[in-house]
Amino acid sequence: MVPKSLYPYPLFPQYCSTGTYALIGHDVPAKLLESVDKTWFQHSANYRKLPEDVLFTGIFAEIAKIRRTHIGGMSFIDAPAYVCRNGLRAYSLHMNRVRDPRVYFKRLGALEGHGC
Known part of the structure; x- marks a missing residue:
């Protein structure tokens, strides 16, 4: 269970499950890194314990308004x-x-x- 102080919403945003990610677009990595500053990631060890796929392809991507597509x-x-x-x-x-x-x-x- 994730404390509401770290993530106040009932569900994580859509995210791509762990494995392989393709970042398409010259500005996508920069947008992801900029979105990190809008979260508790820098300040909370507990936040950094969230799964990396949820963080980078879910929460950060949602903040940066990056479209995600699952490729089976x-x-x-x-x-x-x-x-x-x-x-x-x-x-x-x-x-x-x-x-x-x-x-x-x-x-x-x-x-x-x-x-x-």
Whole structure:
């Protein structure tokens, strides 16, 4: 439960769940940073404990009037259940249980998709 002194509204604004974020627009990072100053973030350790996705893609983005769009297909599990465009799967290294980077590399090489 978040104390009302930190966030007085009953629900968080729409936010993009943790994983991968794409900030599109040359002024978006600056707008996000400017919006931080309009919150308790600088002054409250408890406020800084709010989830980063809620803060940066929710509260700060709402203050800065930045439009957010959810793009499905990212996954936090070893075998993604989400399929992207053209039937290709998305794969996330974030929160993966495998700790050896060599194993990650082998898995990435075996996945469907296009090289960058």
